[in-house]
Amino acid sequence: MSMPFYVSPEQVMADKAEFASKGVARGKSSLVIECDIGLLMMAENLSTLSKIGEIYDRIGFAGVGKFSEFDQLRKIGVRYADIKGYAYSRDDVRGRGLVNAYSQVVGDAFSQQLKPLEVEIVVVEVGDSTLAGHENNAIYRIQYDGSISDHHGFCVIGGASEELSDFLRSRYQDGIPLGEAIELGKTALEQAAEGEPSVEVKNLEVCVLERERAGRKFVRLNSDRVGELLGA
Amino acid sequence: MQFGGKYQGSSFSELLEVDFSYLRLNWSDLVEGFDASVVPHGTTVMGFKYAEGVVIAGDRLATVGHRVASRDMEKVYPTDAYSLIAIAGAAGPAVEMARLMRIELEHYEKIEGEPLELEGKANKLSQMVRQNMPAAMQGLGVVPLFAGYDRRRKVGRLWGYDMTGGRYEETDYEATGSGGLYAAESLKKSHTLDATRTEALRMAVQALVDASDEDRATGGPDVVRGIYPNIDFCNQNGIERAPESEIEAVFRAIIAEQSDRRRGTS
Numbered sequence: 001m002s003m004p005f006y007v008s009p010e011q012v013m014a015d016k017a018e019f020a021s022k023g024v025a026r027g028k029s030s031l032v033i034e035c036d037i038g039l040l041m042m043a044e045n046l047s048t049l050s051k052i053g054e055i056y057d058r059i060g061f062a063g064v065g066k067f068s069e070f071d072q073l074r075k076i077g078v079r080y081a082d083i084k085g086y087a088y089s090r091d092d093v094r095g096r097g098l099v100n101a102y103s104q105v106v107g108d109a110f111s112q113q114l115k116p117l118e119v120e121i122v123v124v125e126v127g128d129s130t131l132a133g134h135e136n137n138a139i140y141r142i143q144y145d146g147s148i149s150d151h152h153g154f155c156v157i158g159g160a161s162e163e164l165s166d167f168l169r170s171r172y173q174d175g176i177p178l179g180e181a182i183e184l185g186k187t188a189l190e191q192a193a194e195g196e197p198s199v200e201v202k203n204l205e206v207c208v209l210e211r212e213r214a215g216r217k218f219v220r221l222n223s224d225r226v227g228e229l230l231g232a
Numbered sequence: 233m234q235f236g237g238k239y240q241g242s243s244f245s246e247l248l249e250v251d252f253s254y255l256r257l258n259w260s261d262l263v264e265g266f267d268a269s270v271v272p273h274g275t276t277v278m279g280f281k282y283a284e285g286v287v288i289a290g291d292r293l294a295t296v297g298h299r300v301a302s303r304d305m306e307k308v309y310p311t312d313a314y315s316l317i318a319i320a321g322a323a324g325p326a327v328e329m330a331r332l333m334r335i336e337l338e339h340y341e342k343i344e345g346e347p348l349e350l351e352g353k354a355n356k357l358s359q360m361v362r363q364n365m366p367a368a369m370q371g372l373g374v375v376p377l378f379a380g381y382d383r384r385r386k387v388g389r390l391w392g393y394d395m396t397g398g399r400y401e402e403t404d405y406e407a408t409g410s411g412g413l414y415a416a417e418s419l420k421k422s423h424t425l426d427a428t429r430t431e432a433l434r435m436a437v438q439a440l441v442d443a444s445d446e447d448r449a450t451g452g453p454d455v456v457r458g459i460y461p462n463i464d465f466c467n468q469n470g471i472e473r474a475p476e477s478e479i480e481a482v483f484r485a486i487i488a489e490q491s492d493r494r495r496g497t498s
Contacts, residue, residue: 083247
């Protein structure tokens with residue numbers, strides 16, 4: 001009978017973290033920028049499978065890493081939000097509750113499963129000026145180990161997220177108009193594409209949570225619209 | 233609240249059934265001999281096609297027996313940007329069905345990344361009506377109308393249902409509820425498929441006036457309280473609810489013409 005080798009818990013965790021972070025860094029970045037009309041979500045996406053999705057009236061989702069894994073998280077989020085809105089009210093569906101639940105499942109997978117999730121996700125919630133206490137935007141980032149951080153102004157996940165964050169930090173301004181925000185996001189995504197041709201508009205996945213829109217505030221912009229906004 | 237369950241599909245009502253059955257009413261728990269006449273009922277709704285798409289309209293009255301339960305009930309609900317449901321029958325289950333239908337369509341769209349076809353939506357509603365059968369047998373029937381603008385075929389489409397979930401696509405018009413027969417009779421005389429928005433609005437108001445004239449459970453326009461029927465247009469631009477001021481003007485013109493005719497001044 002063979003004896004299993006002893007591996008220290010520190011080593012196990014370090015190995016898992018290295019494995020997961022490599023998986024996340026391999027893909028392209030996705031980013032979120034707060035703009036004048038709400039929240040902009042952007043990703044360079046060469047496929048027709050979406051990296052960005054609608055969760056609820058004011059809540060959006062973006063994921064990077066392994067598609068099947070973050071898309072599964074997106075669907076769980078949609079189910080959670082729709083059930084909560086059905087059982088209580090639409091205004092009871094909040095980003096923070098969802099993020100805590102995400103943190104739980106991603107963290108559990110990291111500590112209990114042999115293979116952690118190779119994902120990083122961002123959950124954004126646009127404020128509603130007509131609801132006292134719900135006026136502010138929120139941006140939450142959840143990493144492969146379940147750790148949560150909240151951000152203001154902008155947030156980058158996946159790929160070269162550190163470099164892109166530094167880039168955005170130096171350029172971002174509060175209340176930036178949507179068109180300029182898309183331009184800024186596009187320039188940021190191009191920073192990551194070393195030596196490659198610039199990011200084409202048709203390869204941009206762009207979604208906006210519009211603060212003033214009634215009901216479902218999530219809007220997916222097609223290439224024509226993105227082109228128009230960039231030209232303006 | 234549970235996060236992540238067994239269900240992996242894209243239907244909200246199945247999700248409720250599988251993972252959240254405690255949020256569903258089990259109709260078999262209803263007692264035998266339950267008196268359905270004690271709950272509010274909604275009365276007259278109708279739908280018809282016009283040149284740009286489809287019109288759905290409903291009166292605002294809910295009744296418990298001979299008593300008014302509500303004078304300003306909503307019976308016409310958008311289920312998404314291009315479809316609508318109108319409900320008649322037991323108000324509680326009917327309003328719940330409209331709400332569930334809206335969530336169902338939105339849920340499918342979010343999970344799958346694209347909306348159901350209009351026919352798929354109509355079929356889904358058929359299943360919901362069928363699921364309500366046990367309640368219908370106890371007097372809590374719901375008979376909806378479903379209409380929308382089919383963006384692939386570029387036409388307005390309309391469906392009527394029966395209590396068993398039978399689904400019938402209509403070519404011209406359909407009305408249901410206690411005053412539905414009278415509304416349909418009125419539309420039979422006035423309806424044309426190429427009607428403009430103005431003509432369509434008049435047809436709708438006239439049909440509701442006729443229904444409320446014959447059926448005591450149907451509420452006509454209430455000028456004293458300022459309560460008017462819900463009349464929604466659905467076409468390639470989405471859904472538009474007719475403003476109350478516009479409905480009031482049409483209503484006043486109709487009754488002025490009727491009284492002039494009786495007095496022989498026109």
